[in-house]
């Protein structure tokens with residue numbers, strides 16, 4: 759099965775994500791709040807693109823049942839993870855203006871660009887393969903962190919998002935969809951896309967920890 763092959767191919771990248779200092783500090787409660795805030799703002803930009811890509815893939819999908827599932831994923835994302843993050847923003851005093859005025863960091867820009875590229879070069883199956891580590895890796899990270907609570911309530915609330923049944927159920931649907939669109943002809947390409955997304959996931963933690971910025975400000 760495609761998902762077994764892809765999972766096996768990314769074992770070390772996923773382990774590095776699970777043991778990344780960002781995740782360890784989140785669980786220990788030692789992650790600086792400024793770092794968490796920056797991560798949330800970058801991730802908001804990321805999740806908006808994620809939803810847009812699902813919608814775009816749906817419009818290009820020739821199978822009505824799969825198109826409906828892709829649209830439903832976009833809606834679930836907006837009503838689930840993105841809506842939950844709004845409550846975090848309120849608690850932390852992060853305003854829409856702060857988000858709008860924060861440029862998308864280089865790694866975030868590269869990751870979301872990779873997702874659009876996957877749709878452009880490998881079609882709807884490419885987009886599905888590129889988006890899959892986002893769901894699946896976070897579910898595994900949540901599972902790994904569930905053994906011990908973080909002493910910081912908002913960090914624990916973040917962890918709880920990824921162990922909640924609505925999230926893990928949606929993740930199972932993604933696995934089934936990925937296996938449905940994988941064929942002997944496209945599997946190798948989909949696997950490369952999945953590996954690259956997993957690599958970007960790892961870089962995303964480091965981007966947040968480093969408060970990564972462009973060396974030259976964006977043109978206005």
Ligand SMILES: Cc1ncc(CN)c(N)n1
Nearest residue numbers: 801804892893896959962
């Ligand atoms: C970068 C990233 N990857 C995955 C997820 C979990 N949906 C997320 N919120 N952000």
